[in-house]
Amino acid sequence: MTHPEGAGRLRKAPENFLDRAGIQRHLADAKAGRRDFIRSAFAAAAAATTATTAAAQAPGSRADGDPAILQLPEHSRGLGKPVVTDGYGLPSKFERNVQRRQSPGLTQTRQASVSFAPLQSLFGIVTPSGLHFERHHQGWWDIDPSQHRLMVNGLVKTPKVFTMDELMRLPSVSRFHFIECGANTGMEWGNVAVPTCQYTHGMLSCSEFTGVPLLTLLEMAGADLKKGKFLLAEGADGSSMTRTIPMALVTSGEVLVAYGQNGEMLRPENGYPLRLVVPGVQGVSWIKYLRRIEVGDQPFGTKDEVLHYVDLMPDGTHRQYTSLQECKSVVTTPSGGQQLLDKGFYSISGLAWSGRGKVQRVDVSVDGGRNWRTARLQGPVMSKCLTRFNLDWIWDGKPAVIQSRAVDETGYVQPSYRQLRAVRGTRSIYHNNAIQSWLVKESGEVANVQLS
Amino acid sequence: MTHPEGAGRLRKAPENFLDRAGIQRHLADAKAGRRDFIRSAFAAAAAATTATTAAAQAPGSRADGDPAILQLPEHSRGLGKPVVTDGYGLPSKFERNVQRRQSPGLTQTRQASVSFAPLQSLFGIVTPSGLHFERHHQGWWDIDPSQHRLMVNGLVKTPKVFTMDELMRLPSVSRFHFIECGANTGMEWGNVAVPTCQYTHGMLSCSEFTGVPLLTLLEMAGADLKKGKFLLAEGADGSSMTRTIPMALVTSGEVLVAYGQNGEMLRPENGYPLRLVVPGVQGVSWIKYLRRIEVGDQPFGTKDEVLHYVDLMPDGTHRQYTSLQECKSVVTTPSGGQQLLDKGFYSISGLAWSGRGKVQRVDVSVDGGRNWRTARLQGPVMSKCLTRFNLDWIWDGKPAVIQSRAVDETGYVQPSYRQLRAVRGTRSIYHNNAIQSWLVKESGEVANVQLS
Numbered sequence: 001m002t003h004p005e006g007a008g009r010l011r012k013a014p015e016n017f018l019d020r021a022g023i024q025r026h027l028a029d030a031k032a033g034r035r036d037f038i039r040s041a042f043a044a045a046a047a048a049t050t051a052t053t054a055a056a057q058a059p060g061s062r063a064d065g066d067p068a069i070l071q072l073p074e075h076s077r078g079l080g081k082p083v084v085t086d087g088y089g090l091p092s093k094f095e096r097n098v099q100r101r102q103s104p105g106l107t108q109t110r111q112a113s114v115s116f117a118p119l120q121s122l123f124g125i126v127t128p129s130g131l132h133f134e135r136h137h138q139g140w141w142d143i144d145p146s147q148h149r150l151m152v153n154g155l156v157k158t159p160k161v162f163t164m165d166e167l168m169r170l171p172s173v174s175r176f177h178f179i180e181c182g183a184n185t186g187m188e189w190g191n192v193a194v195p196t197c198q199y200t201h202g203m204l205s206c207s208e209f210t211g212v213p214l215l216t217l218l219e220m221a222g223a224d225l226k227k228g229k230f231l232l233a234e235g236a237d238g239s240s241m242t243r244t245i246p247m248a249l250v251t252s253g254e255v256l257v258a259y260g261q262n263g264e265m266l267r268p269e270n271g272y273p274l275r276l277v278v279p280g281v282q283g284v285s286w287i288k289y290l291r292r293i294e295v296g297d298q299p300f301g302t303k304d305e306v307l308h309y310v311d312l313m314p315d316g317t318h319r320q321y322t323s324l325q326e327c328k329s330v331v332t333t334p335s336g337g338q339q340l341l342d343k344g345f346y347s348i349s350g351l352a353w354s355g356r357g358k359v360q361r362v363d364v365s366v367d368g369g370r371n372w373r374t375a376r377l378q379g380p381v382m383s384k385c386l387t388r389f390n391l392d393w394i395w396d397g398k399p400a401v402i403q404s405r406a407v408d409e410t411g412y413v414q415p416s417y418r419q420l421r422a423v424r425g426t427r428s429i430y431h432n433n434a435i436q437s438w439l440v441k442e443s444g445e446v447a448n449v450q451l452s
Numbered sequence: 453m454t455h456p457e458g459a460g461r462l463r464k465a466p467e468n469f470l471d472r473a474g475i476q477r478h479l480a481d482a483k484a485g486r487r488d489f490i491r492s493a494f495a496a497a498a499a500a501t502t503a504t505t506a507a508a509q510a511p512g513s514r515a516d517g518d519p520a521i522l523q524l525p526e527h528s529r530g531l532g533k534p535v536v537t538d539g540y541g542l543p544s545k546f547e548r549n550v551q552r553r554q555s556p557g558l559t560q561t562r563q564a565s566v567s568f569a570p571l572q573s574l575f576g577i578v579t580p581s582g583l584h585f586e587r588h589h590q591g592w593w594d595i596d597p598s599q600h601r602l603m604v605n606g607l608v609k610t611p612k613v614f615t616m617d618e619l620m621r622l623p624s625v626s627r628f629h630f631i632e633c634g635a636n637t638g639m640e641w642g643n644v645a646v647p648t649c650q651y652t653h654g655m656l657s658c659s660e661f662t663g664v665p666l667l668t669l670l671e672m673a674g675a676d677l678k679k680g681k682f683l684l685a686e687g688a689d690g691s692s693m694t695r696t697i698p699m700a701l702v703t704s705g706e707v708l709v710a711y712g713q714n715g716e717m718l719r720p721e722n723g724y725p726l727r728l729v730v731p732g733v734q735g736v737s738w739i740k741y742l743r744r745i746e747v748g749d750q751p752f753g754t755k756d757e758v759l760h761y762v763d764l765m766p767d768g769t770h771r772q773y774t775s776l777q778e779c780k781s782v783v784t785t786p787s788g789g790q791q792l793l794d795k796g797f798y799s800i801s802g803l804a805w806s807g808r809g810k811v812q813r814v815d816v817s818v819d820g821g822r823n824w825r826t827a828r829l830q831g832p833v834m835s836k837c838l839t840r841f842n843l844d845w846i847w848d849g850k851p852a853v854i855q856s857r858a859v860d861e862t863g864y865v866q867p868s869y870r871q872l873r874a875v876r877g878t879r880s881i882y883h884n885n886a887i888q889s890w891l892v893k894e895s896g897e898v899a900n901v902q903l904s
Contacts, residue, residue, distance in 0.1 A: 007621040068599045069613060075741070076688050080591020082562030085721075087551030088543065088582040092594050092724045095717050099539030110534030123662035123712035124626030126578060130540040131716065139532020142544050147520045161521060169459040171799045174576030174830050174840055210575035236528050260575035262714070264583065265547050269537075272544045289527070347623045378626050380832045388626055 008344040008395060013120050013196045013337030028104070091130075100131050103199045106187070111139035112239075114181070116202030119332045119351065124378070125176070125386040127205035129262050134269045135181050135203065135283060137239030137304075143289060145265075145273035148236070150217075150257065154295035157222025164273050167212055168259060174210040175256070175279070176385045178353045180325050182282030182309055182430040190426045192448045196337040200436060200448060201330045204351070206386040209277045210260025213253045214293065225251060228295035232302070233276050236291035242302040243285045244321070245278060247295075254279050254384075257290065279384040280355030281323045282430070284309055314425030325355035327414050328433035329362055329389070329406035340444035343397040348375070352387045354408035359387040361407045366393060368401035368437065368451055369416070375404070400440040401451065417450050460796040460847060463896075465572050465648045465789030543582075552583050555651045558639070563591035564691075566633070568654025571784045571803065576830070577628070577838040579657035581714050586721045587633050587655065587735060589691030589756075595741060597717075597725035600688070602669075602709065606747035609674025616725050619664055620711060626662040627708070627731070628837045630805045632777050634734030634761055634882040642878045644900045648789040652888060652900060653782045656803070658838040661729045662712025665705045670747065677703060680747035684754070685728050688743035694754040695737045696773070697730060699747075706731050706836075709742065731836040732807030733775045734882070736761055766877030777807035779866050780885035781814055781841070781858035792896035795849040800827070804839045806860035811839040813859045818845060820853035820889065820903055821868070827856070852892040853903065869902050 091098070100115040107113040115134040117127055127133075134140070145164040153159040181203035187193040194200055218225065228247055235241040249255050256277040259265060266272040271288030278285045284304065299305075299321065311319040329352035334340060348366075352359045358381050363372035375389035389404070406414045417434040424431075439449040543550070552567040559565035567586040569579055579585075586592070597616040605611040633655035639645040646652055670677065680699055687693040701707050708729040711717060718724040723740030730737045736756065751757075751773065763771040781804035786792060800818075804811045810833050815824035827841035841856070858866045869886040876883075891901040 007618060009617065010621060066601065066613065068601050069603065073595075073599065073688070075593035075595055076690055076692075078591075078690055079563050080588065080593045080689060082591060083565045083567040083586045083588055083721075084552060084554050084562070085592070086582075087553065089552075089584070089719050089721055090582065091540065091716060092597075092720050094594070094597055094725075098716065100536060100541075101539065102536055110536070111531050113535045115535040122715045123624070124660045124715055126660045126715040128714055128716045129580065130538075130542065132541070134535045136532065136535055139530075139534060140537070141527035141532045142546070143525075143527055145544075145546055147525065149518065149520050151521065161518065165461065166459060169462060169797070169799060171842060171844060172575070172801070173842075176832075208576045208578045236525070237532060238528055238530055240528075262580055263574045263576055263578040264543060264550065264580045267541050268544050269535075269541055273546075345621070347621060349624070380628075380834060382832060390623060390625075392623060 008340055008342035008346050010334065010346070011339040011341055013198070013335070098131065100133060100202075101198060103187070103194060112137055114183075114203060116198045117205050119197050119202050119204065119330070120335050120338070122332070125206050125351070125388050126262065127207060129207065129264070129267050129270070132205045132207070132267065132270055133181065133203045136269070137241055138237050140269045141237060141289065142268040143236065143273060148273050148291070150274060150290060151292045152217050152221040152223070152295075153292070154232070155224040155228040155297065156218070156295055160217070160221045162217070164259065167257060167274070170212045170216060172210055172212055172260075173256065174208055174260065176206065176208050176382050177277060177279045178204060178206045178384065178386045179283045179286055180204045180353070182284060182323070182325070185432040185434070186429040188450070189428050189432055192450055195448055197330055197332050197335040197436075200336070203283070204353075204386075207261045208263065209256060209258045211256035211258030211277060214250050214255045214257050214276070215253055217257060217293070218250065218295065223295045227297050230296050230299050232292070232294040232296060232300045233285070233287040233290060234292040234294070235271075235287045236289040241284070241287055241304055242300065243287060243304055244299040244302065245276070245285060249278060249281070280325060282309070282325055285323055309430060311424065311430050312427045322431060325353070326431065326433045327354035327356065327359070327406050327408040327412045328352070329404040329414060330436045331364070331402050331404050331438060334402060334440060334446050335438055336446055336448040338446045340395055340440060340446070343395055346393050346395055348391045348393050348402065350389055350404050352389055352404065352406035353385065354406065354412070355384060356412060357383045357409045359406055360409045362387075362389040363405045363407075364389075364391045365403045365405070366400045369403055369435070372405065395440065397442065399442055401449065402438045402440065403435050405435050460792055460794035460798050462786065462798070463791040463793055465650070465787070550583065552585060552654075553650060555639070555646060564589055566635075566655060568650045569657050571649050571654050571656065571782070572787050572790070574784070577658050577803070577840050578714065579659060581659065581716070581719050581722070584657045584659070584719065584722055585633065585655045588721070589693055590689050592721045593689060593741065594720040595688065595725060600725050600743070602726060602742060603744045604669050604673040604675070604747075605744070606684070607676040607680040607749065608670070608747055612669070612673045614669070616711065619709060619726070622664045622668060624662055624664055625708065626660055626712065628658065628660050628834050629729060629731045630656065630658040630836065630838045631735045631738055632656045632805070634736060634775070634777070637884040637886070638881040640902070641880050641884055644902055647900055649782055649784050649787040649888075652788070655735070656805075659713045660715065661708060661710045663708035663710030663729060666702050666707045666709050666728070666745065667705055669709060669745070670702065675747045679749050682748050682751050684744070684746040684748060684752045685737070685739040685742060686744040686746070687723075687739045688741040693736070693739055693756055694752065695739060695756055696751040696754065697728070697737060701730060701733070732777060734761070734777055737775055761882060763876065763882050764879045774883055777805070778883065778885045779806035779808065779811070779858050779860040779864045780804070781856040781866060782888045783816070783854050783856050783890060786854060786892060786898045787890055788898055788900040790898045792847055792892060792898070795847055798845050798847055800843045800845050800854065802841055802856050804841055804856065804858035805837065806858065806864070807836060808864060809835045809861045811858055812861045814839075814841040815857045815859075816841075816843045817855045817857070818852045821855055821887070824857065847892065849894065851894055853901065854890045854892065855887050857887050
């Protein structure tokens with residue numbers, strides 16, 4: 001490992017300092033292609049907050065005369081707050097800007113919209129449930145679990161209806177999986193559109209899910225697993241979200257009817273009290289507020305899979321049922337909107353994942369893809385789960401283009417934009433898994449760029 | 453797997469229904485040895501809440517005439533709440549009783565006290581940070597990270613002071629580990645004292661921690677790793693919590709100076725912005741609000757290790773520096789305070805852990821230890837981390853005593869109370885890792901018992 005004596009300072013992205021109006025101006029500037037949008041955002045941030053929190057602190061030892069050392073703070077002298085001040089605790093007030101956020105202007109109504117997880121502020125692989133990305137089609141609800149039912153019907157011997165109590169008494173499993181919206185990075189198909197990784201890649205989260213294998217419920221209902229090659233999954237919210245799930249995914253035991261997320265019950269925004277977990281498949285198939293599973297012998301051709309969530313190909317046709325999330329990765333530090341304040345050591349860190357299994361390797365380039373070094377993968381590397389990678393880097397102060405390229409256990413290699421567009425064109429919304437490029441300018445500012 | 457057609461109903465423990473006053477009465481009844489304390493708690497709960505949420509729902513299919521199926525609820529017809537209703541989301545209002553709680557009367561002041569995690573309501577292995585157990589010695593604080601410093605001094609070439617910014621730029625690792633207070637289950641040394649697993653075992657949590665290996669900081673300061681066989685770790689809160697850490701734990705790379713917990717910054721109650729993570733060692737050594745590391749050539753003999761956190765042995769001597777948390781387990785369902793409402797299938801579920809490494813096996817008995825069956829371990833099984841286990845069980849309606857016995861990768865077997873007391877006596881507070889027994893009565897009520 002490089003000895004990080006000369007570790008460089010990093011200024012966080014504007015999301016950490018700006019209020020909602022500031023973020024909106026910042027994103028509008030970025031969208032309009034104003035070249036100084038990062039600088040102006042920081043100017044606004046500096047005006048809106050104190051210098052100590054907005055700017056990175058000066059480096060090095062300050063053993064001589066630093067009042068933070070010499071003067072005992074109140075918390076070293078006084079009596080703090082008692083236990084159970086909060087029966088359910090919250091983050092520090094100093095972290096209040098670490099929030100999931102909308103991308104202003106992306107959608108017309110906030111009930112059929114998206115909020116993005118602040119990937120640039122997260123560590124490891126677990127997404128705190130309070131920061132889990134949101135995608136609602138008709139708004140979210142806090143449903144009374146005692147009134148919620150799950151029906152299993154169709155090609156079954158005995159249609160069944162389960163209460164939550166009944167489901168939660170069945171043998172359960174707990175597994176770590178990522179969930180990614182099929183539209184993640186969807187704004188970037190044509191060109192650079194958003195400035196930070198919160199918006200380029202933030203429709204991505206990872207949790208420990210607990211639930212009952214759907215296969216158990218199908219067996220209890222006597223489902224015809226031979227004729228029944230497809231399932232319909234239906235949600236209870238007003239959007240009547242319905243998706244076809246291939247039976248092959250279910251018979252593997254991987255698909256869960258889940259009630260638990262990161263140790264506790266699902267959050268209302270994520271489908272409380274019950275959602276489908278379909279590892280490796282795009283988020284829209286992880287039906288929230290799950291109320292019905294129907295076994296059928298062909299795809300159901302629902303509105304949410306034949307009209308929406310389809311891929312517009314270069315020849316003008318739409319590709320349907322492309323649900324799997326291919327291997328992908330993103331560097332979260334350094335990333336767009338941040339600024340390197342010094343030459344010297346930086347720890348490059350990011351996330352990799354694949355809908356086909358485990359991540360096998362992540363390579364990182366700092367020269368736009370000419371040379372690659374293999375990053376350290378943080379264990380445990382789990383199937384269809386986020387994997388954190390890290391790599392040491394010495395920045396020499398010259399422009400650099402940072403990229404990560406993931407390879408999964410099937411040997412699939414994450415494509416460049418050139419490779420992806422050669423097949424998919426530029427007018428899709430869904431399933432953009434291209435290599436992300438972050439340009440570090442001589443000023444240290446980091447910008448979202450695409451290499452031609 | 454047993455086919456769980458006849459899954460029995462389970463009534464949750466009183467914590468799920470009672471308010472704070474109700475819990476206090478309940479615990480007082482339990483302490484006074486009143487035999488009907490569980491029944492009276494449920495009577496109080498029934499009076500305090502509606503039948504639908506207090507009692508388990510009736511089982512079986514209700515496809516005929518169930519209004520929860522036939523009448524479309526409002527959430528299927530209306531427009532829900534928008535994205536970013538909360539930039540940092542919270543659990544459902546229906547889960548408001550899932551809280552960490554005090555054990556009334558255990559401590560005189562709430563600033564030097566404990567709150568217990570609701571293990572009976574948790575799934576998998578991750579503890580939601582809002583429910584992480586608390587142990588404060590002088591209350592908790594929300595410390596400004598820009599003013600926080602970590603000093604490394606003692607047997608080092610160059611004493612160092614780090615800001616949070618500096619620490620967070622160094623190469624980091626992320627690892628899942630349990631943390632258990634040395635006093636967990638400490639009330640049970642003499643006899644049964646508390647009714648539910650929230651209080652018997654709830655000073656236990658598990659998180660993904662992110663931070664810098666302490667070894668990195670010692671190397672940067674030029675620590676003498678030959679003479680420096682011990683470290684002092686000191687916290688910044690008013691208790692001046694100080695503990696000796698053997699250098700051997702640090703040179704393995706396992707000890708972390710951590711700022712991240714479950715993907716985000718540490719919570720203030722758990723040491724924000726910086727705490728020591730000492731995998732496998734009792735929680736008191738995981739110094740919160742970490743402000744100083746001193747390298748020394750002998751144990752430091754601090755107040756918190758020579759007077760407190762010592763084990764009173766049968767011969768009247770005190771054993772010091774017994775920091776390691778030995779292999780232990782507990783069944784969380786069914787557990788004390790719950791009630792089985794039917795004969796039939798139940799999924800026994802619990803947690804196992806060891807301060808020496810991975811859990812190798814968990815055996816479960818339902819007849820007080822005469823016969824044992826090996827439980828399913830939920831992967832990934834990680835070192836010095838909680839491991840979830842599950843086992844199918846058919847209850848025949850007769851009294852049953854449910855126990856779990858964990859074995860770790862060193863071959864260490866969790867002891868019975870008889871075995872533990874033969875060595876340790878009955879007057880200790882710390883390091884009680886005995887096998888827990890839950891008595892299922894013919895009435896289905898589950899009580900905390902100890903077999904002689």
